[in-house]
Amino acid sequence: MSTSSNNSAPMEARSTQARRPRGTKVRRQRVKAAWLFLAPMLIALTLVAGWPLVRTFFLSLTDASLSDLGAANFIGLENYLIYEDGRWYGVLADPIWWRSVWNTVYFSVVSVSLEVVFGVIVALILNAEFKGRTIVRAAVLIPWAIPTIVSAQMWAWMLNDQFGIINHLLMTVGIIDDPIAWTASATYSMWAVIMVDVWKTIPFVALLVLAALQMLPKDCYEAAEVDGIHPVRVFFKVTLPLITPALMVAVIFRLLDALRVFDVIYVLTSNSTSTMSMSVYARQQLVEFQDVGYGSAASTLLFFIIALSTVAYLYLGRNKIKLGGD
Amino acid sequence: MNQRQLAKIAKRVGFWALVGLIMLYAVFPFYYAVITSIKPSSELFRVELWPSTWNLDNYAQIFSQSSFVRAIFNSIIVAFSVVFIALLLGITASYALGRVRFRGRSTVMLVILGVSMFPQVAVLSGLFEVIRALNLYNNPAGLILSYTIFTLPFTVWVLTTFMKELPMELEEAAIMDGATPWITITKVFLPLMWPAMATTGLLAFIAAWNEFLFALTFTLTDAQRTVPVAIALLSGGSAYELPWGPIMAASVVVTVPLVILVIIFQRRIVSGLTAGAVKG
Numbered sequence: 202m203s204t205s206s207n208n209s210a211p212m213e214a215r216s217t218q219a220r221r222p223r224g225t226k227v228r229r230q231r232v233k234a235a236w237l238f239l240a241p242m243l244i245a246l247t248l249v250a251g252w253p254l255v256r257t258f259f260l261s262l263t264d265a266s267l268s269d270l271g272a273a274n275f276i277g278l279e280n281y282l283i284y285e286d287g288r289w290y291g292v293l294a295d296p297i298w299w300r301s302v303w304n305t306v307y308f309s310v311v312s313v314s315l316e317v318v319f320g321v322i323v324a325l326i327l328n329a330e331f332k333g334r335t336i337v338r339a340a341v342l343i344p345w346a347i348p349t350i351v352s353a354q355m356w357a358w359m360l361n362d363q364f365g366i367i368n369h370l371l372m373t374v375g376i377i378d379d380p381i382a383w384t385a386s387a388t389y390s391m392w393a394v395i396m397v398d399v400w401k402t403i404p405f406v407a408l409l410v411l412a413a414l415q416m417l418p419k420d421c422y423e424a425a426e427v428d429g430i431h432p433v434r435v436f437f438k439v440t441l442p443l444i445t446p447a448l449m450v451a452v453i454f455r456l457l458d459a460l461r462v463f464d465v466i467y468v469l470t471s472n473s474t475s476t477m478s479m480s481v482y483a484r485q486q487l488v489e490f491q492d493v494g495y496g497s498a499a500s501t502l503l504f505f506i507i508a509l510s511t512v513a514y515l516y517l518g519r520n521k522i523k524l525g526g527d
Numbered sequence: 528m529n530q531r532q533l534a535k536i537a538k539r540v541g542f543w544a545l546v547g548l549i550m551l552y553a554v555f556p557f558y559y560a561v562i563t564s565i566k567p568s569s570e571l572f573r574v575e576l577w578p579s580t581w582n583l584d585n586y587a588q589i590f591s592q593s594s595f596v597r598a599i600f601n602s603i604i605v606a607f608s609v610v611f612i613a614l615l616l617g618i619t620a621s622y623a624l625g626r627v628r629f630r631g632r633s634t635v636m637l638v639i640l641g642v643s644m645f646p647q648v649a650v651l652s653g654l655f656e657v658i659r660a661l662n663l664y665n666n667p668a669g670l671i672l673s674y675t676i677f678t679l680p681f682t683v684w685v686l687t688t689f690m691k692e693l694p695m696e697l698e699e700a701a702i703m704d705g706a707t708p709w710i711t712i713t714k715v716f717l718p719l720m721w722p723a724m725a726t727t728g729l730l731a732f733i734a735a736w737n738e739f740l741f742a743l744t745f746t747l748t749d750a751q752r753t754v755p756v757a758i759a760l761l762s763g764g765s766a767y768e769l770p771w772g773p774i775m776a777a778s779v780v781v782t783v784p785l786v787i788l789v790i791i792f793q794r795r796i797v798s799g800l801t802a803g804a805v806k807g
Contacts, residue, residue, distance in 0.1 A: 227702060230708075231627050231629075231708060232627060232629040234623070234627070234707070234708035234709075235622075235623035235624075235627040235629050235708075236623070236629070238619040238620060238622055238623040238708070238712075239619075239620050239623045239624070239635065241615075241616050241619065241620070242616045242617070242619070242620040242679060242683060243635070245612075245616060245675050245679060246638070246639075246642055246675075246676070246679060246680070248657065248672070249650070249654060249657070249672060249673055249675050249676040250642045250645060250650060250676050252653065252657065253650035253652075253653025253654040253656070253657055254645075254649060254650050254653060255653065256652065256653030256656055256657075257649060257650055257651070257652050257653040260652050260653065260656075265652075267655075270655075270656055270659070322545075323549055326542075326545055326546060326549065329542070331542075331546070335793070337546060337549065337550060338793060338797075339789060339790045339793045340549075340550050340553045340554050341549065341553050342789045342793055342796065342797075343553055343554060343557060343786055343789060344553055344556075345789075346733060346782075346785040346786060346788070346789045347557065347782050347785065347786075348736065348737035348739075348754075348755050348781060348782070348785075349737060349739065349755075350737070350739050350755040350756075350758055350759050351560075351755070351758060351778040351781055351782055352556065354758060354759075354774055354775075354778055355556045355557070355559070355560045355775070355778060356556060358559075358560070358563060358771050358774070358775065359556060359559060361771075363572075364571070364572040364574065365574075366559060366574050369574040400552070400556070404553070405800065408797050408800055408801060409800070409801060411797075412797070412801040457644050460646070461646035461647060461648060463647070463648065463739070463740050464739040464740065464755075467739075467743075467759075468759050479648075480646065480647075480648040480740070483648045483651070484648060484651065484740070484744070487651060487652055487655075487744075488744055493652050493655075496651075496652060497652045497653075500646075500648050500649045500650075500651060500652065501649070503646055503648055503649060504645075504646060504649035507644070507646050507649075511644060
């Protein structure tokens with residue numbers, strides 16, 4: 202009897218004591234396993250993202266050419282800017298580069314704004330309950346799923362100056378008298394690119410907004426309806442402030458995508474300067490002109506432009522969200 | 528009363544008109560591509576909304592080109608391998624990030640988010656070098672490797688959010704039974720993660736199937752290309768005589784599997800897209 206009671210007391214004491222060291226052992230094991238499990242992913246990301254990025258920075262300081270990457274000489278910042286024989290050379294002195302920066306910014310701001318406006322409208326409609334909503338939602342997803350290359354080709358055909366259906370329709374209705382060379386003309390080609398991009402990415406914005414709309418509380422809408430407040434007013438006073446965080450997320454995703462735009466411009470208007478984006482410019486230097494050093498300098502600039510605008514956006518956006526909440 | 532009814536009807540009509548407009552806007556370009564693809568080449572340049580005559584000549588033509596068939600084959604291999612690799616690395620990484628608390632966890636999450644925001648062009652020259660060094664230039668395997676840059680961060684991110692939501696008790700029970708982390712993943716979590724894996728797998732598949740820049744840059748010959756590049760280069764040759772019929776036929780062939788996937792799995796795709804973004 203006494204032995205058993207004597208035994209049980211230390212046993213209890215030991216078990217509560219043993220809990221801690223045993224717990225940390227399990228914990229340590231788990232942390233070790235965690236790093237082991239992370240290792241393959243981290244190695245893969247280093248191989249395809251980290252290391253190549255560092256190499257791109259480095260190559261931008263050399264005169265490397267695509268045919269012989271090994272024979273690169275270090276030339277400092279000459280690819281970026283150099284003053285020689287009374288003239289400036291380098292990416293930063295290239296008017297085409299600045300044109301492509303302007304094109305990219307213009308494209309991003311216009312297309313993302315249009316996408317947000319139309320995305321919200323589509324989301325509001327999909328949020329209403331009606332028969333066949335599932336079908337409409339599936340249909341709206343189709344532009345998003347179609348490869349960008351394919352949608353660019355489809356639109357290139359619809360926008361064809363002689364045989365395209367869009368010119369045909371516009372002429373039948375009487376809006377234009379002569380066919381427009383959408384993809385070839387300097388005035389319209391950027392709008393053609395924007396049109397295709399907006400078509401393709403409205404679904405993405407709409408779905409994000411829809412997800413936010415479906416999380417909104419129902420009661421304040423009922424209250425607004427009882428009070429007879431006009432739906433438009435309700436939208437701007439209630440709905441919009443509540444979905445602003447989701448909109449901000451959608452905008453940053455879209456903005457990051459738009460700033461690196463390549464596919465749609467490359468296929469629709471190839472290397473025309475009136476629509477050339479920063480990505481198209483960098484790739485043209487890198488691959489078509491084989492000038493890896495110069496192209497890498499452009500890529501590096503693109504990287505920093507995007508990184509800076511992300512940071513600026515997040516910084517400004519944070520304030521905005523807080524202000525909206527106050 | 529009468530006026531109110533009228534207003535109600537007008538509202539109804541307006542609403543359905545908007546729905547119709549959205550449907551038309553979303554589906555029409557694809558519909559028009561299908562119509563163009565089944566037109567005989569002599570009818571191609573007559574603008575019409577319903578083909579008066581049709582045949583499958585354009586399809587016969589693209590499928591008789593060995594390079595196009597080869598490109599479809601390459602795309603399938605690349606997309607499935609990318610999904611497999613992304614899920615394999617993603618599930619283990621998301622276990623570590625979602626279930627274990629350790630120092631450096633938030634740094635790793637931040638790095639992953641940073642990589643997902645990378646402009647692809649920024650790594651183009653460096654990645655070109657890596658792919659050449661590994662002797663994978665002009666080889667679909669090089670594409671499989673390079674596509675992990677955009678599929679992996681996304682997969683890890685979404686799977687981690689799903690992983691976090693699984694109940695703690697499950698894992699505690701497994702630990703009590705003496706299961707190692709690997710056993711815990713494969714025997715406890717994997718069966719529960721299928722829906723999340725299907726979602727992310729689908730999105731990774733679509734991303735890999737649609738990718739263009741790397742595929743264009745890292746392949747050289749027809750036999751190694753993927754479908755998007757093959758379609759973009761179909762337009763090669765003279766700028767004034769694009770083979771629109773075959774281009775549209777090829778576009779439809781590439782898009783139909785995606786459209787079917789979207790219609791079947793729309794709920795999953797939507798939840799994956801929003802999970803990836805809302806938590807971001």
